[in-house]
Amino acid sequence: MKAIPAVIVRVEEIMTPRAILTTVTASDVADARRLSEEGDFDVIPVVRNGYIREFWRRRTRRMHPITDRHRVQYNEGVAAILPRLAKRLTQFVCYGPEVVGLVDVSDLNKPIARLIWLHPLLEVEQAIFMEVRARKITDEEIRKALGSPTKEAERRRRKAKKEELGFPLLEFVQFRHVLKLGKDFGIASLSPEEIDRLNSLRRRSAHGVARPIEKYAYPVDSELHYI
Secondary structure: OOOOOOOOOEHHHOOEEHHHOOOEEHHHHHHHHHHHHHHOOOEEEEEEOOEEEEEEEOOOOEEEEOOHHHEEEOOOEHHHHHHHHHOOOOEEEEEOOEEEEEEOHHHHHOHHHHHHHHHHHHHHHHHHHHHHHHOOOOHHHHHHHHOOOHHHHHHHHHHHHHOOOOOOHHHHOOHHHHHHHHHHOOOEEOOHHHHHHHHHHHHHHHOOOOOOOEOOEOOOOOOOEEO
């Protein structure tokens, strides 16, 4: 099985462009509070002499300068700024010294940003597949460990065979049960709660209805430990 290519999503691909940002001029800062409440905006950029160098924050109800911790270049990878977004630090996207857009944690729900969350989960799944193969764990052992979910995996496998796709049984096991197999076979150390959370995050990342990111918090804060 080939390694999954690294996914790099750039900041410019998920940002809100400056042209459609709600802004105020330096002489109209008094309007910032009203605009933030009406539009449910955490920050309102302030334009002074054509440049954005400050912003009004709803949480503090005052002006703040745009410092290095609020500034990111347009071509930087989104993964690199996740710690800042986790701290609710709005990022002003720059092209050189100029602000060209804005990124906050809500932008991580955009379809292309979901790849950031989905990719490492696919790597986890792939790592378990590879270790099962390396240990030469048989389909019969997998059936015994799976129990009732075997029926659904076998159904998927039979359907694939009609299309002349002869993959091992494990390839058709749902992600939640793959993680459980990893635990049962001593490949990965995962609690039932961690399995539930990883499965939920994968489902949210892979499908467009549910949001991976809710209430400014990351769904997963634990590590996967390989034995």
